[in-house]
Amino acid sequence: ETGVTQTPRHLVMGMTNKKSLKCEQHLGHNAMYWYKQSAKKPLELMFVYSLEERVENNSVPSRFSPECPNSSHLFLHLHTLQPEDSALYLCASSQDPFVRGYGYTFGSGTRLTVV
Amino acid sequence: AQSVTQLDSQVPVFEEAPVELRCNYSSSVSVYLFWYVQYPNQGLQLLLKYLSGSTLVKGINGFEAEFNKSQTSFHLRKPSVHISDTAEYFCAVSEENAGNMLTFGGGTRLMVKP
Numbered sequence: 502e503t504g505v506t507q508t509p510r511h512l513v514m515g516m517t518n519k520k521s522l523k524c525e526q527h528l529g530h531n532a533m534y535w536y537k538q539s540a541k542k543p544l545e546l547m548f549v550y551s552l553e554e555r556v557e558n559n560s561v562p563s564r565f566s567p568e569c570p571n572s573s574h575l576f577l578h579l580h581t582l583q584p585e586d587s588a589l590y591l592c593a594s595s596q597d598p599f600v601r602g603y604g605y606t607f608g609s610g611t612r613l614t615v616v
Numbered sequence: 617a618q619s620v621t622q623l624d625s626q627v628p629v630f631e632e633a634p635v636e637l638r639c640n641y642s643s644s645v646s647v648y649l650f651w652y653v654q655y656p657n658q659g660l661q662l663l664l665k666y667l668s669g670s671t672l673v674k675g676i677n678g679f680e681a682e683f684n685k686s687q688t689s690f691h692l693r694k695p696s697v698h699i700s701d702t703a704e705y706f707c708a709v710s711e712e713n714a715g716n717m718l719t720f721g722g723g724t725r726l727m728v729k730p
């Protein structure tokens with residue numbers, strides 16, 4: 502199995518729908534991250550979890566709701582999204598969010614289109 | 617707070633030519649530096665990183681980067697590129713007092729032409 506797996510790879514949803522993105526890591530890492538990658542914009546950090554506790558939330562709108570039931574799984578629940586939320590959502594993991602030098606391992610992303 | 621600037625949003629180059637992708641950062645404290653590559657429809661993959669020691673760092677796929685503290689730069693180079701190197705490249709910084717949090721540059725799209 503690859504290190505970080507994201508499902509689904511592609512998602513099209515209406516503005517009134519509710520959907521969830523899933524991320525799973527098989528690396529024994531303790532930290533997991535959600536990033537948003539929009540066209541022609543830098544990577545935006547959305548949420549950081551360390552051992553299932555949220556340690557960072559970068560002023561993300563409440564229509565995005567993260568969940569980390571254990572250190573291997575991370576979800577991003579979506580509801581009443583806007584077209585500008587269409588983007589590639591990347592999940593990443595690292596050994597520890599507080600110890601430098603490890604870098605991140607990324608998943609392949611979920612391409613979200615809001616119609 | 618640190619920032620990362622990738623000066624070129626796109627770099628076109630012919631196959632087998634050398635390439636340099638530029639990265640500059642601003643920080644008042646010690647930094648670790650990273651380069652990631654993103655192939656189409658993929659996540660980011662670590663190319664190389666500088667933590668300490670020799671300022672010339674070698675990575676995967678024939679890439680290397682040199683840390684220049686006085687110029688606050690960490691430029692990525694490859695002496696001869698292949699079509700398969702066509703991708704987006706991201707420079708990232710981890711600052712001394714920010715744990716393992718990475719700040720990414722805006723990315724440089726490398727386009728290798730036959």
